[in-house]
Amino acid sequence: MRLGKITLLAPALAVGLTLLGGAPVARAQMSPEEIKELFPGTFMAIWKDKKRAVVEATTDGILHGKTSGGSTDTGRWWFKGEEFCVAFTWWTFNKAKCGTIDKKGAWYVGFYRKNGKPRVRFKRQ
Numbered sequence: 001m002r003l004g005k006i007t008l009l010a011p012a013l014a015v016g017l018t019l020l021g022g023a024p025v026a027r028a029q030m031s032p033e034e035i036k037e038l039f040p041g042t043f044m045a046i047w048k049d050k051k052r053a054v055v056e057a058t059t060d061g062i063l064h065g066k067t068s069g070g071s072t073d074t075g076r077w078w079f080k081g082e083e084f085c086v087a088f089t090w091w092t093f094n095k096a097k098c099g100t101i102d103k104k105g106a107w108y109v110g111f112y113r114k115n116g117k118p119r120v121r122f123k124r125q
Contacts, residue, residue: 029100030108032079038108038124039077045122054125063088084110 039057045065046052055065063075063086075088085098099111099119111119 029082029102032082032084035079035084035101042125043108043122044125045120047120055122065091 053067083098101110109118109121
């Protein structure tokens, strides 16, 4: 089963935390070094508060994901400057999705929209 155009982080893939009041909140962006320290790891990822998947990220840039509906995909992660990037074979049609990542409690949030809301949130399982 294909999920269409979604990106899961993971490791993303991610995975969007709803911001209180809808107004942009000051963020503390994680550095590439801080993000790299998360891997290897297994994460619950949520894309646009709709699609959920468990994503495993390795230290060498590999992603493996499985949705709650049973769909699986593989991909890769890397950095483009300060931005964290992911691409999955089916979920993103091999198209890179890049953005900044912030830590908010137990969640990592990022890939922000123009309105300041994150597209993805993920947390360690």
